[in-house]
Amino acid sequence: xxxxxxxxxxxxxxxxxxxxxxxxxxxxxxxxxxxxxxxxxxxxxxxxxxxxxxxxxxxxxxxxxxxxxxxxxxxxxxxxxxxxxxxxxxxxxxxxxxxxxxxxxxxxxxxxxxxxxxxxxxxxxxxxxxxxxxxxxxxxxxxxxxxxxxxxxxxxxxxxxxxxxxxxxxxxxxxxxxxxxxxxxxxxxxxxxxxxxxxxxxxxxxxxxxxxxxxxxxxxxxxxxxxxxxxxxxxxxxxxxxxxxxxxxxxxxxxxxxxxxxxxxxxxxxxxxxxxxxxxxxxxxxxxxxxxxxxxxxxxxxxxxxxxxxxxxxxxxxxxxxxxxxxxxxxxxxxxxxxxxxxxxxxxxxxxxxxxxxxxxxxxxxxxxxxxxxxxxxxxxxxxxxxxxxxxxxxxxxxxxxxxxxxxxxxxxxxxxxxxxxxxxxxxxxxx
Numbered sequence: 001x002x003x004x005x006x007x008x009x010x011x012x013x014x015x016x017x018x019x020x021x022x023x024x025x026x027x028x029x030x031x032x033x034x035x036x037x038x039x040x041x042x043x044x045x046x047x048x049x050x051x052x053x054x055x056x057x058x059x060x061x062x063x064x065x066x067x068x069x070x071x072x073x074x075x076x077x078x079x080x081x082x083x084x085x086x087x088x089x090x091x092x093x094x095x096x097x098x099x100x101x102x103x104x105x106x107x108x109x110x111x112x113x114x115x116x117x118x119x120x121x122x123x124x125x126x127x128x129x130x131x132x133x134x135x136x137x138x139x140x141x142x143x144x145x146x147x148x149x150x151x152x153x154x155x156x157x158x159x160x161x162x163x164x165x166x167x168x169x170x171x172x173x174x175x176x177x178x179x180x181x182x183x184x185x186x187x188x189x190x191x192x193x194x195x196x197x198x199x200x201x202x203x204x205x206x207x208x209x210x211x212x213x214x215x216x217x218x219x220x221x222x223x224x225x226x227x228x229x230x231x232x233x234x235x236x237x238x239x240x241x242x243x244x245x246x247x248x249x250x251x252x253x254x255x256x257x258x259x260x261x262x263x264x265x266x267x268x269x270x271x272x273x274x275x276x277x278x279x280x281x282x283x284x285x286x287x288x289x290x291x292x293x294x295x296x297x298x299x300x301x302x303x304x305x306x307x308x309x310x311x312x313x314x315x316x317x318x319x320x321x322x323x324x325x326x327x328x329x330x331x332x333x334x335x336x337x338x339x340x341x342x343x344x345x346x347x348x349x350x351x352x353x354x355x356x357x358x359x360x361x362x363x364x365x366x367x368x369x370x371x372x373x374x375x376x377x378x379x380x381x382x383x384x385x386x387x388x389x390x391x392x393x394x395x396x397x398x399x400x401x402x403x404x405x406x407x408x409x410x411x412x413x414x415x416x417x418x419x420x421x422x423x424x425x426x427x428x429x430x431x432x
Contacts, residue, residue, distance in 0.1 A: 005217075008210040012131050015205060017143055019195055020124055023087065025147040026184045027120055029155045030094040033181050035264045036159040036279070037097075037174035044172060045102060053387025055106045057380035060257075062114025064373045064380075068237070070119025071126060071369035075362055078198040079127045082119070084189045089116035091185030098175040122372040126365045129356050130199055133217050135301065137356055138309075142297030142349035149290035149345050152260070153283045155181070160279030173275075225357065233366035236359060242367050244413045245355055246374025248310075251410025252347050253378035255317050255340060255403040258386045259285075263337065266396055270330045285338040289345035296346040300353070307418055309350045314411045316343025321404035325397050343407075354417075378406070 034056055042052050074082040093113040100106040124144060132140045162180055166173035197203045200214050236242050263285075267278050300309040320340025327333040352368075359367040382403065389399040 004210060004213050008206065008214050009132070009136060011206060011210065012200075012203070012214075013140070013143075015203070016131060016196075017140070019191065020127075020144055021147045023083070023188055023192065024121070024124065024144060025151045025154075026181075026188060027087075027090065027117065028148050028151040029181055030090065030185060033155065033159055033177055034097075035260050036156070036163060036275075037177050039265055039268060040163065040166075040172065041174040044174070045100070045106070047103065047106075049387040049391045050384075051103050051387075053383040053385075055103065055110050056383040056387075057257075058107050059110045059114040059117075060376045060378075060380040062111045063118045063376050066115050066118035067122060067373035067376070068366055068369045071122050071365045072233070072362070074119055074123040074126070075365040079123065080193060080196045080198050083123060083127075083196065084192040086117060086120045086123070087185050087192060088189040090120070091182045091189070092116075094185065095179050095182035098171075098178040119369065122365075122369040125352055125356070125372075126368050129364060130218070131214075133214075134221055134353075134357060135304075137353045138297040138300045138306075138349050139294075141352045142293050145345075145348050146290055146293060148256075148348070149286035149293065149341070152286040153290060156264075156279035156283040156286075157276060158279070160274075160276035163275040222361070225359075231359075231363050233362045236363040236367035237370050239367070241358065241417050242355065242371060243374065244417045245351075246371040248410045248413045248417070249351060249371055249375025250378040250381070251314065251406040251408075251413075252317070252344055252351065253375045254382040254406040255321060256344050256382075257378060258382035258399070258403045259337065259340070259344075267330075267334075281334065284334065285341035286345075288338050289341035292342040293345040293349060297349040300350045306350055306353050306357075307414060310347055310354070310414055311411060313343040313347035313350070314407050314414065316340065317347070317407040318343075318404050318411075321400050321407070325400035325404065 038052055038056075041047070042049075047055070070082075070086070090113060093109060093116050096109050097106070097113070100109055125141065128137075128140055128144065159177055159181070162177045163173035165171075165176045168176065200206065200211050200218075203211065206214070231239060264278055264282050267273065267281050273281070296309065296313070300306060303309070317340050320336050320338070320343060323336035324333055324340065327336055355368055355371050356364065385402055386396075386399040389402060390396055393399070
């Protein structure tokens with residue numbers, strides 16, 4: 001017979017995760033489809049790699065500036081309404097990229113898109129802390145973030161097919177890419193409004209016994225965290241560990257976004273490949289990364305070990321990218337990129353167990369957003385510096401090495417910051 005814990009966790013997992021995963025799938029697809037549009041879009045509009053990389057990255061400047069205010073608004077107004085607002089605005093603006101006419105309009109739309117989407121990812125991470133106890137954190141975040149690699153695995157071939165719509169109704173393939181892949185975000189806006197409860201007390205599908213067990217468990221964990229780390233949301237923004245974790249996250253996001261925006265162009269440089277073939281080849285590292293993400297996060301939860309399970313993937317990022325930078329042959333180069341992808345996607349869910357063990361309440365809403373804001377500056381730094389180095393050097397060697405260097409910085413900071421196991425083990429000892 002199922003225990004109340006198993007029954008409750010199973011219910012909320014099946015009720016919440018599918019919708020959140022689909023939403024993040026669409027969000028991430030809309031964020032990185034620019035990588036597929038890049039080659040033909042740049043040719044049509046006369047963009048250099050530097051101009052394209054800067055426009056790709058300016059999204060994250062807006063994201064950085066509006067992330068914390070957006071998450072504080074989510075905490076105040078509730079996840080259901082705020083996430084729906086985010087999805088509607090990002091869907092409309094993502095579609096608007098189809099009609100940019102030059103560098104200025106492209107930069108403006110990308111900046112507005114960053115404002116629109118700010119708060120979605122850290123909002124969901126904070127939202128999950130309101131539903132899932134610490135013992136389930138890595139695997140739950142892992143399943144949610146499974147949408148990142150899968151959006152590329154599924155989206156890459158689809159994007160390739162859409163690009164082949166070139167000339168349909170007098171529009172370019174890259175324009176159709178932005179239009180068709182933005183529509184699901186607008187549709188999901190209304191699904192979120194109808195389907196997503198704000199907190200466990202709003203979940204009519206939980207029995208009184210299940211809701212009571214869950215709230216008691218979450219309250220005990222929160223009391224335990226606050227007995228060890230009790231800070232306000234303003235203090236969280238200045239806390240050295242929170243800032244350091246933001247830089248660690250940047251060591252993951254810089255390689256992630258650098259590859260997301262430029263890997264399709266690197267593959268195209270192999271020569272003799274069509275859009276659909278490029279899509280399937282681009283999807284392979286993400287498929288292996290997705291499998292690694294699920295298995296690694298479950299193992300981390302089972303062992304209740306975070307620091308080591310973060311350091312090993314960061315080392316894989318470094319080794320894979322250094323190897324990829326030095327290899328020109330297509331198959332070995334993609335094998336090296338796959339090693340890096342395994343590191344990137346294995347690191348992501350385990351990383352988010354560290355700040356959620358450190359922060360609670362409004363401080364968690366602000367702190368998680370602040371970490372994500374700092375980390376996602378990597379979305380600006382990665383594509384921008386990658387594009388500049390690629391233009392100046394005439395190849396991607398130094399650009400890929402730059403991506404690898406950030407993972408070394410992350411390794412050093414993880415060793416310094418560490419992970420306070422008391423915030424999780426103490427809560428486990430207070431099992432309801």
